[in-house]
Amino acid sequence: MKGIENIKNVYFLGIGGIGMSALARYFKFTGRNVAGYDRTQTALTDTLQEEGIDVHFEDDIKHIPSNWNPASTIAVYTPALPDDNEELAWFKSQPIGLFKRAKVLGIICNEKSGIGVAGTHGKTTTSTMVANILNKTEKGCGAFLGGISKNFRSNLLLPKADSPWIVAEADEFDRSFLHLKPQLALITSIDADHLDIYGEKEKIVESFEKYISQIKEGGKLVIKKGVEIDRSKTSADIFTYALTEDADFAPVNLKLDEENSFYRFDLKTPEGTIANCRMNYPGLVNVENTIGASALAFFAGATANEIKAGIEDYEGVARRFDIRFKSDQKIYIDDYAHHPEELKAFISSVRALYPGKKITGVFQPHLYSRTQDFAAEFATSLDLLDRAILIPLYPAREEPIPGVSSEIIFDKMMIDAKVLAEKEEALELLKTDSNDIIVTMGAGDIDRMVNGIVDYLENK
Template identity: 40%
Template sequence: MNFNYIKYFYFIGIGGIGMSSLARYFHKTGKIVHGHDKNRTFLTKELEKEGILINYYDCIEILPEWVTSNKCLIIYTPAIPSNHKQWTFLKKHAKNIKKRSQTLAIITENETCIAIGGTHGKTTTSILLCHILYVSGVSFTAFLGGISENYNSNIILNGKKFFLVEADEFDHSFLYLYPNIACITSLDQDHIDIYPKKEDLKKAYINFSNKIKKPYKKIFLCKEDIDIFLKKNAIYYSITEKESYYSNHLHVEENKWYFDFHTPKEIWKLLPLPIPGKHNLKNITAALAISDYLKIDRKKIRKALSSFRGIKRRYSIHYQSKNKIYIDDYAHHPTEINALIDTIRESFPNKVILGIFQPHLFSRTKFFEDYFAESLGKLDILILLDIYPAREFPIYGVNSERILEKVKISYEHKEVSSISKVLEKIGKKNFDIILTIGAGNIDTLIFPIKEFMHKRYG
C-alpha cells in the first residue's frame, strides 16, 4: 500500500500505546487523523491537544463520512472486541483496513529497520537506544512502546536513516516485520491467549529471527534469557558472562548506580545506570551493544546515559521526601514484579513497602496465579485491585480473592479493594514506600496519590 494516496486515517483503539504512536506519525506527516477509544485517558487527551479528533462512544452515527472512501485507511488493534459496533460497520463498508502491526511493517519495509523484541525489557531498551541516537545526531524515526520522559512522546521524527520499532509478540504482530537489526531481550511465557505453551512462543521468536535481512542482518540476544538461537548472525550480550558485549561491577555510590561496560575492544568504566536494577542493566547493555555496533561515539553514549530521564510508568518516582516515597511501575508479569520489588529493596533497604497491584487480563491471572502470589508476597502490605479485563471476558472462578488467599502476608496486611476506595485505605496504612503496579487503568491513581502524599507529608 502506498500511503501517499491515503488522505484520511481512522484508528479504532487509538489510545493504545502502539496505536497512538502511529496516529501521531501520520498526523505529523500532514494526514487527517481521527479515532475512537472507549475511555478518555492522559494519552488520548495529549492526542487531542495535538489536533487529533477522538470519539468515545461506540456508535456508527458519529463516524466521519470519509471513513468508507478509497482515500481512507482504517487501522485497528486485535484487542478490539468482535461485537464492537463501529468495527462491525467498518469491516463491512470500509475500502482499506489494516492491523496496527501491518501498517508499521509497510512503513518500515523499504527502510533500515532496528526492531527490539522480548517479553520484558523491550520498551526500556528501545527508548534508551532512541535517546542515544538522538543525542548522537543520528538520522532516525522511532515508534516506541512507552512515553519517553525526555521527549514526552512515543514517536520521534528525526530523519530516516534508521527506523527503530518495538517488535510486539502479541497476536504474532512482530512477524510482519523484516528488520535489518533485531534484539531479543528475554523469552518468558506471556500472552497465554495467544501462546498457550511456551514452545509456541519460542517458535514465534524463531520465525521472527529468520526474518532478519541485509544489510546488517544481525540479531542481539541476551545470554541469560535466550537459549534457542544459535545463529551465525547472532551477537550475545550479558551481565553474568563474558560475551561479545557485557556489563559488570554494578554498584551503588551515594544512592546512584554505576557499572562497567565491555565491548569486543575496550572497557567503558563507571557508566551511570539511569534506571536502577539488575534487570535494567540487561536492557541498557542491549542498547549500548547496538549503539557500539553502529559505531556511535563513546562520549556521546555516555552523555546520553547521563541525560536519560526514563520512561513514564517505568520505575517512575512521583513523590519523595525524607521519609516517604511513591513509585509507579507498569509491571504486569510476575517476573517484572519480582525485579521491581527486588530493586526497591536494594535501593531503599529496611523500608516498609505498601504495594497496590491491579492484575491485567483474566487469562494471564489464571495461568500465573501462584507466581503472582509468590511475587506479591515480597511486599509488606498489599492492596489487591480487581482484575482489569481489557479485551477479555471474565473466566469463572478467576478473581483477585483467589490470589490474595495465596499471598504469604498476614491477613491484617492484605486486602482486596475497588480502585475507587484505594485512597481511603492507604490513609489508614503505615508505610515508607507506596508502589502502584499494573498495566490496566491503575495509572488513574497516580495524580490522586501524589496529591494525597503532598497534602499529608508536605
C-alpha cells in the same frame, strides 16, 4: 497495501492505545488527515485532540468522516477491539483498506533500517533508551514506543529526513512482531505469557524463532544471556548481554551511588570498554535494560561518547520505575509490571536500591486469563513485599472467567500483611500505612490512582 506514500486519510479504531496513538501521531505529523475512535477518554486521547486529531468515544459510524476518498483512505485497528464493534463492521463492508496496527507499523519500519526490541518484558524501557542514545548521533533515528518517553514527551520520535534508523517495540502479542523485518534485533526475555493466544510456552518460543529468522541479511541479533532459543533459525550475527554474567556486553565495576540512588559502571563491548557510564535513572533491572540498549546503539554506529550521553540524560518512561514522590519519610514508585517475572524484577530492584526499607505494594492483575494461568507465580512475586494490597483485576479485552479474580492470587500468598480491597479503598489504606516505600503495579487502570497518591503524599 505495498506502501503509504499515496495515503491521505487514516482512521484509527482504538486510537487511545499506546501503539495506535504513536501511529496516529506519525500520520498526523507527516501531513495526513487523522481521526479515530476509542471507548475511553484518557490523558493520552486528550493530548491527541490537542494535537489536532479528531477523537470520539461513541461507537457510531456517524462520526466517521464522510468526505474522505476511499481510494486514498485506510483504517487501522487494534486486535484488542471487540468483534461486535459497529465501526469495525462498517469498514469491513467498505472499499477501504482495513489493516491491523502491526501490519502498518511493519510497512513503515521495514522501509528503513529497523531496530526491533522484542521480549516478554523490558521492551519499552530498552527501546526508549536506544532511541535516546541514537538521538544524540548526527543522523538520529525515528521511534515508535510503547510508553511516553520523558525525554521526548511522546511515544513517537519522528526521524530526520536522512536518518537510516527506526526503533520499534517488537510486540509478541497476537504475533504482531512477525510483521517486522529488522536490521538489528534484541530479545530481552521469553517467558510464558499471552497463553490465551499461544496456548503454551513452546508456541511462544516458536514465534520468537520465526521473528529472528526475519532479520535482514547482514543483520545482528543481541540476546540476553540465558534466553533459550534456537539460534540456527537466523543468519544474523549473534551477541549476548548480561547484568552479572560474562557476555559480549556487560557492566564492569558496577556501583550504586547511594547518595543519589543511581548506578555507575564501565561498559564492556566486543571492541573494548566504555569507561565511566553514569545512569540518572534508578533500578538494577534498568541497568540490564541499558546494557541491551547500548549494544543496539553500538551496532547502529553510536560512538562511545554518544552512548554515555544517551545513558546519562535518559529520564525514563511514564509508569516504568517511575518515582513519583520522594521525601525523607516516604518514597512512591509507579510501575507497569503485570507479569510475575516483571513484578519479581521490579520489587527486587526496589529492594536493591533501598536496602532495609519496608515496601507496601498495590497490585492490579491484568486479564482473567493471565491471572488464571499464573496465580501461583503472582503470589510468589508479591510475597517479596512487606505488605500487599490487591485490588480487583482489570479485564481489558476479556470476558470474565468463572472463579477467576484477584482473590485466587491472594489465597496463595504467604505473607501475613495482605489485604483485598476495592480500588477506591486502597488510597485510604495507604494513608495509614507506616512503611517507607509505596509501589503501585499493573497494566490496567491502576494509573488513575497515581495522582491521588501523589497529592496525598505532597499534602501530608
